[in-house]
Structure formats: structure tokens, C-alpha cells
Amino acid sequence: MKGLQLAYAKFYNHKYKQDGHLFQGPYQNRQISSRASFLRVKKYIETNPLKDGLVKDIAKWPFSQLTLPI
Numbered sequence: 449m450k451g452l453q454l455a456y457a458k459f460y461n462h463k464y465k466q467d468g469h470l471f472q473g474p475y476q477n478r479q480i481s482s483r484a485s486f487l488r489v490k491k492y493i494e495t496n497p498l499k500d501g502l503v504k505d506i507a508k509w510p511f512s513q514l515t516l517p518i
Contacts (some may be wrong), residue, residue, distance in 0.1 A: 457470045480486045497509045
């Protein structure tokens, strides 16, 4: 797997004229310190499929909290 990931990273970096680790930039780690922050992050995550055009109705997303059994 390491060789496969290395080969893909080299291919991707060459194709898009980038360098370094494939996922080095966009991800951040922050502590959620309040309920308001938690709800904001939860809403952001849950609405991503809708914003990205993967579904027109969030209830149709198979991983939505609305469709998971409780």
C-alpha cells in the first residue's frame, strides 16, 4: 500500500503541478470548546453533500443522520 500511495502522490503532484504531501494543506485540527461551535461544525459536515451537488435532498444522502436508524 505504501508504494501505491507514493506512486499516486507522485502522479497527482506531477499532473497538478504541486509538491509535498497530498493532503498537507486543507485539513485543520481545532478543539471544539462550546455547544455552539459543535453545532456549527455539525451543520457544515452534514450539508457538504448538498453543497457539492451530490444530492438535491439531504434526506436522500445514505449517510445522513436523517436516514440512519436510531
